[in-house]
Amino acid sequence: MNKEFTINSFISENSRPLSSLFYFVLIMTIFFTASPEVFFSTKFHQAVLTVYPIIIFLVIPLVFVVTMGEIDLSFASNFAFASWIFALLIKTFSVDPFLAFLLGILAGAFIGVLMGCLVVYGRISSLVASLGALFLIRGFLFVVSDSKSITIIEIRKHWIYDLLVGKFFGFPMQFIWAGIFVIIAYFLYHRHVFGAHIHHIGDNPESAAQMGINVDRTRIFCFMFCGIGAALAGMFSTLVNFTWWPTQGFGYLLLALASVFVGGTPTWGGVGTIFGAVFGSGVIAYMETGIVAMGWSGLWRQFFNGLIIILALLGHRFHGNRIR
């Protein structure tokens, strides 16, 4: 096997993540050339790097759900539900923050399992079911919190703060956690039975069932994973801001969804890419801050977000349509 062949096969086997990387590099190049003084400042990157991990926690599980041929919108509310449990346990019940963190993950997973059951046993389309849950959970949070935020400034003194969102030689810790999360997700997606079954179900659920894959259980697990990601994102956000607030996470709804598709995971299920989603999230995270940093009015932000999504998706079309 000669070298050229290996590079070619690497490119053809990884065309989706590579083209997402291309968009990421492209966006960064534009930003760097447009306003180098801003884009060479570490402060700017630190600002982006605190948001970026939160998007990653949301986007990676969404890649699993979309690959399985489903969608979950409820993550944007589950985000605030899990972190509400987290903040409430610390503030009102003086629970140890580490335990509260674990219970927060459990709360997110629980909502995820409910979503999965609704889709599997209620036989509702996941788009509609999760849209309902999105409003329902958010509404619940408004009522129980009386629309008031919870401040947990005291968390700063706890070791869990340093461990999760502290600085590691000036580098935000949440970035390291997001990195670990991506690596675990990569192995789950490509080298684990769970990932394999998700691909088969998204591709052809009847075939998967005929081959003895437990389609219902896999679906529920996948929604649970999405709930865990949302919980992590919510609690990291709460830790960074020392505050839980009732509308928390709502802004991530469309950004996270856009990241999945800009990242090169197609809408039809059966295929997807984890690393592509990481680059897709990067594009979206930098767009959010970069437009303003370039000296453009913030009013342009959504316009450019939309433009990049459409251009990226047109680009991804070169990877071909669905094979049947």
Place this chain on the structure above:
Amino acid sequence: MEPIIELRNISKKFGGITALNSVSLEVNEGEVVGLIGDNGAGKSTLIKTLVGVHQPDLGEIFIRGRKAEHWNAKKAREAKIETVFQDRALTPQQSIVWNIFMGKELRYPLGFIRVKEQQEEANRIIREIGFTSKLIDAKSQVGNLSGGERQGVAIARAIYNDAELIILDEPTTALSLIETQKVFDFVNNIKAKGRSVLFIGHNIFHVFDISDRFVILDRGKIVHQLEKSDVDSPESLIKIMKETVEKGE
């Protein structure tokens, strides 16, 4: 000797339509049973119930003399019953490797896949089933293969899992003559190894050649069971089929 699988009085309805009406059937060790019947006779429903994809409304299933509880597709495969479904049950966007090991991945503890081993096994299998194209390797997407090649993957999956009973649902439909002959060779091969085959088809000439015993299904009921010694030619089998069907009307 106990039959590998035995169905007793299986009934299945879809809405108001009776797809299977008190069907009893058994497959013994080392025999090739040909299941024949017209389109809509309930052949595919019978197969899907037999291998646990559909749950019967009434009736019992026995595996080697033991009653099967909560029978499902996974248990069927664990009981060494493999099926080549009419629609082939492949996932076209996935690789040949992933399709061959679908639902029965080679695993490490904690459910991680033995990627390298699967890859090597799959490469060996596709050489065995005679894929000669240099463009095809174990990583190729199944969706890029021809009909015959896809059938090859589905059959390879069944053999790989060392089944004691292989069920072939219309395996020769839409295949070329050479590909059809390959399927026959394959059936004779597994028969020679003492394994059992349940062969479903509506081409009676195909079924006649390779079966030891014939089961005729008509409108959800088994109307006739014949040994090969009872019939001398496919034509007489067709005649018997016609007569029983007309009698039923």
